[in-house]
Amino acid sequence: MTVVDAPEVVIGTDELALDDLVAIANGARVRIADDAWRVIESSRAIVDRIVDGPALVYGLNTGLGHQRDLPLPRESLREMQALIVGAHEGAVGDPLPAVVVRAAMVARLNGIARGGSGGSRPVAQAFVDLLNAGIHPVVPATGSIGASDLMHMAAIAQVIIGRGSAEVGGEVMSGAAALATAGLAPIELEPKDGLTVISANGVAIGHAALLVERAERVAAAADLVLAASLEATAGNPSVLDEAVLRAKPVPGQLAAGSSIRAFLAGSPLFEPGGPRSVQDPLSFRVGPQVHGAFREFVTLLRDAVQLELNAMDDNPLVDIASGRMLSNGNFHPMVLALALDAVRPAAAHVGQLSDRRMNHLWATVADVFSDEGVMDRLVDEGGGLSRYAAAALMSELRHAANPVSLDVGILDLGVEDHATNAPVAAALTERALDLLEGILTIELEMARIAHDLRPAVAGQAPAIAAAFASLQVARASVGHRPSSGRVHEAESSALCDAVLDAARAAIPGG
Numbered sequence: 476m477t478v479v480d481a482p483e484v485v486i487g488t489d490e491l492a493l494d495d496l497v498a499i500a501n502g503a504r505v506r507i508a509d510d511a512w513r514v515i516e517s518s519r520a521i522v523d524r525i526v527d528g529p530a531l532v533y534g535l536n537t538g539l540g541h542q543r544d545l546p547l548p549r550e551s552l553r554e555m556q557a558l559i560v561g562a563h564e565g566a567v568g569d570p571l572p573a574v575v576v577r578a579a580m581v582a583r584l585n586g587i588a589r590g591g592s593g594g595s596r597p598v599a600q601a602f603v604d605l606l607n608a609g610i611h612p613v614v615p616a617t618g619s620i621g622a623s624d625l626m627h628m629a630a631i632a633q634v635i636i637g638r639g640s641a642e643v644g645g646e647v648m649s650g651a652a653a654l655a656t657a658g659l660a661p662i663e664l665e666p667k668d669g670l671t672v673i674s675a676n677g678v679a680i681g682h683a684a685l686l687v688e689r690a691e692r693v694a695a696a697a698d699l700v701l702a703a704s705l706e707a708t709a710g711n712p713s714v715l716d717e718a719v720l721r722a723k724p725v726p727g728q729l730a731a732g733s734s735i736r737a738f739l740a741g742s743p744l745f746e747p748g749g750p751r752s753v754q755d756p757l758s759f760r761v762g763p764q765v766h767g768a769f770r771e772f773v774t775l776l777r778d779a780v781q782l783e784l785n786a787m788d789d790n791p792l793v794d795i796a797s798g799r800m801l802s803n804g805n806f807h808p809m810v811l812a813l814a815l816d817a818v819r820p821a822a823a824h825v826g827q828l829s830d831r832r833m834n835h836l837w838a839t840v841a842d843v844f845s846d847e848g849v850m851d852r853l854v855d856e857g858g859g860l861s862r863y864a865a866a867a868l869m870s871e872l873r874h875a876a877n878p879v880s881l882d883v884g885i886l887d888l889g890v891e892d893h894a895t896n897a898p899v900a901a902a903l904t905e906r907a908l909d910l911l912e913g914i915l916t917i918e919l920e921m922a923r924i925a926h927d928l929r930p931a932v933a934g935q936a937p938a939i940a941a942a943f944a945s946l947q948v949a950r951a952s953v954g955h956r957p958s959s960g961r962v963h964e965a966e967s968s969a970l971c972d973a974v975l976d977a978a979r980a981a982i983p984g985g
Contacts (some may be wrong), residue, residue: 559669566618578681591787637661727765
């Protein structure tokens with residue numbers, strides 16, 4: 476990933492928007508505003524004053540975890556910081572994607588700028604420098620239990636002090652070498668800095684922020700796919716009537732119903748004699764309700780991420796107003812973890828409707844599969860029997876919906892006896908969105924085939940026609956007689972981007 480020259484995102488004392496975090500994660504540059512620097516310096520001044528005083532403060536002049544009451548001599552605090560970082564670098568597994576690592580760094584940087592951490596100015600500047608230089612610490616994926624992402628953040632901190640490893644321009648090298656590529660030098664951590672850089676939920680917050688934007692597009696794609704299947708089977712659009720939606724004004728349901736209706740604008744289904752039946756199976760009829768519920772929980776996730784991103788979750792907390800440092804539990808992102816856990820079953824219900832609708836799409840065309848040329852055409856296009864793959868994807872999605880926020884045991888001699896598992900919840904939510912996209916892609920392809928082989932209505936909504944055309948472009952990109960796997964990969968990659976954008980652009984009056 477390369478860092479783009481513009482736009483530059485400025486982190487100040489106002490709340491950082493999710494869109495700004497996503498922009499930096501995707502390569503935008505970042506700068507700390509003067510007002511935020513003043514907050515950082517005021518916060519740090521409190522740390523410097525207290526560290527020289529007689530009071531014991533957790534993580535400042537004491538040990539960590541079960542050694543919380545062990546006093547540390549003032550003269551050794553600076554040397555202890557690198558040891559704190561190194562001792563917590565215990566994550567394992569494949570590296571996190573660079574975009575997630577960048578998002579984690581942005582989340583930590585914004586937290587420092589809020590003033591609760593007491594981090595020194597060189598620490599904040601180090602995060603800015605890494606982001607703007609495109610230096611991405613190699614962070615193994617597994618390690619955090621969601622009570623601060625200690626293991627993940629320690630891997631980032633190692634690079635700041637010239638250790639660990641990082642990726643720069645696609646090449647992995649030592650942390651020291653990565654800094655040297657940008658003319659940067661390792662920093663020396665001051666007292667409290669070791670805890671400042673590792674005691675944060677950067678990965679959970681950053682990853683979840685990326686998922687919000689993606690889930691919102693998946694929600695819109697699900698509406699498009701339902702609209703396509705409704706038209707392909709001559710379904711009854713009465714379930715989308717404004718009077719129906721207003722009768723139960725759940726915000727997500729109103730949004731989903733309006734979205735599906737917009738994709739069907741100009742469809743023959745709204746003409747007299749358009750629908751085949753007075754009432755469709757539930758997988759069609761309750762689309763606004765189920766898709767709306769998914770939207771509700773995505774909104775809940777957005778709110779949770781926005782709150783965590785701009786909160787002060789450090790332990791100990793530096794309270795600038797009172798000049799104190801306070802032990803606390805703000806590092807526990809419970810609402811975020813539960814919101815992530817809630818999105819997955821909502822996504823699974825959307826997938827379940829899609830899976831059920833495919834049975835009806837199959838029924839509309841099954842009797843023509845034996846017609847001359849039909850099977851040859853499907854093989855030429857890489858169609859195959861992806862309906863069965865959709866069923867397998869749905870099975871995995873159903874299991875991915877299980878909550879994980881309760882699945883952490885007791886650690887560190889009983890001191891750490893509760894956790895949120897937020898990073899695991901985020902990883903599973905990303906997998907759930909992958910699976911849902913895969914299922915919806917197969918349904919959209921089946922709707923296209925059904926419309927082509929046995930049109931249920933004469934004509935087509937412009938948005939759906941545009942979606943099918945974009946889907947065909949994706950399919951054609953993999954060549955003649957491709958495998959169904961290659962076709963599905965190309966179409967899935969296009970669904971929430973090119974296909975969705977084409978459909979939205981074709982909505983009459985949109």
